[in-house]
Amino acid sequence: MASEATLSACKTILASSIAKVYAEEIKTGLANLGRKPKLVGFLANTDPAARMYANWTGKTCEDHGFSFELREVPKEELEDFIVQANEDDSVDGIMIYFPVFGNRQDQYLQQIVSKDKDVEGLTHLYVQNLYHNVRYLDEEKAKKSILPCTPLALVKILEYLGVYNLILPYGNRLYGKTITIINRSEIVGRPLAALLANDGAVVYSFDIDSVQKFARGDGIKLRSHRVNDVDVTIDEIAKISDVIITGVPSANYKFPTEAVKDGAICVNFSTEKNFSTDVKTKASLYVASVGKVTITMLMRNLLRLIGNKSGKTSSL
Structure with a gap:
């Protein structure tokens, strides 16, 4: 059995301590934006873990000054609801709680989300950029590509x-x-x-x-x-x-x-x-x-999407 002294040689780092560093960044970004960004999450399954994550996302977003709306929809109609959210100017970001169908159809649903609202960085453009190490969306290097949150x-x-x-x-x-x-x-x-x-x-x-x-x-x-x-x-x-x-x-x-x-x-x-x-x-x-830290990156990505869409250089 390890002694107490041996165990204390390792330092345990809390995710909350790391998240605080980026929370200040986000606070500044929100102040510069001057409004509450709106994130919509789609829940189309009965997975308790997905619901827990959705509730946690909503609470964290609201605590940091973001607007979060959870939309529970039948999985057969999810594609139509995603398209509606894509076309809704009041929605700044979209995320889906997977699994939905638990097969390749879930990958298809990832591609339905508009790249301008894909807060999770799962659409083809962002995935391709990640694997090819392309860090910006434009030659001027003003618009950063979106990376998946975790x-x-x-x-x-x-x-x-x-x-x-x-x-x-x-x-x-x-x-x-x-x-x-x-x-x-x-x-x-x-x-x-x-x-x-x-x-x-x-x-x-x-x-x-x-x-x-x-x-x-x-x-x-x-x-x-x-x-x-x-x-x-x-x-x-x-x-x-x-x-x-x-x-x-x-x-x-x-x-x-x-x-x-x-x-x-x-x-x-x-x-x-x-x-x-x-x-x-x-x-x-x-x-x-x-x-x-993952949810902090989600909010950070949302602000980056808004900055990319407006054409303003993001400091995040």
């Missing part, structure tokens, strides 16, 4: 924890870092691996039945990364990883503490606790959840 939250957390070397130019700020991600979902794990690789890290992405290595491509252009299947184990890679990020939606899964490199940074974005308490005997920094 991957963006994880990037901001790593910046806060000092993993990024801010002295280096964009594209190199994670140079020399090895990162393990236990999740390769299309919503979080895969885009996160791409974002980190685009910033110079070597990322090992573990899924149920395969491991992929994300790393910057060769050549002068820094617009893309390469992905290769690799034959390695979690134990092998975790022991050389500076950062370990988990997102396994199962109460039964626990990352093997003995595989954690001494002094590594461990971050969990699953609603379940993927690390055991004894991870503090190995990690230097530990973030147990990221939800509050």
Whole structure:
């Protein structure tokens, strides 16, 4: 059993502490805007977790000075309601609580949302920009592309924890870092691996039945990364990883503490606790959840969408 002194060597970082940094940014953005932006969330399922997230989103948005409206609709009619919201000038942002159908039709629904109101950054333009490391929508670099909220939250957390070397130019700020991600979902794990690789890290992405290595491509252009299947184990890679990020939606899964490199940074974005308490005997920094930072990024994205639409340069 680990001693109290050993456990105290690891510092637990609360998501609320990180979110406060960006809450001030958002407060300033709202003051400059001079009105309450309106976010509409569509709930077309009976998933308790989705409803909980919707309620939490609404409360957080209202607390920060945003207007939030939850629209509960039959899933068969969801597409029509999204189109109506796209055409409604009073709506600034749209999000959908997935899963709806639980298949490829959900991916189709993501593409129905107008890019001007896609607060989650899931439409094709934003997804393509993410994977090709295109950070702006215009040549003048006044309009920033929208990134999906949870991957963006994880990037901001790593910046806060000092993993990024801010002295280096964009594209190199994670140079020399090895990162393990236990999740390769299309919503979080895969885009996160791409974002980190685009910033110079070597990322090992573990899924149920395969491991992929994300790393910057060769050549002068820094617009893309390469992905290769690799034959390695979690134990092998975790022991050389500076950062370990988990997102396994199962109460039964626990990352093997003995595989954690001494002094590594461990971050969990699953609603379940993927690390055991004894991870503090190995990690230097530990973030147990990221939800509050994710919702902060949602509001940040909404302000950015409004800025992009108005043609005003965003400072966010």
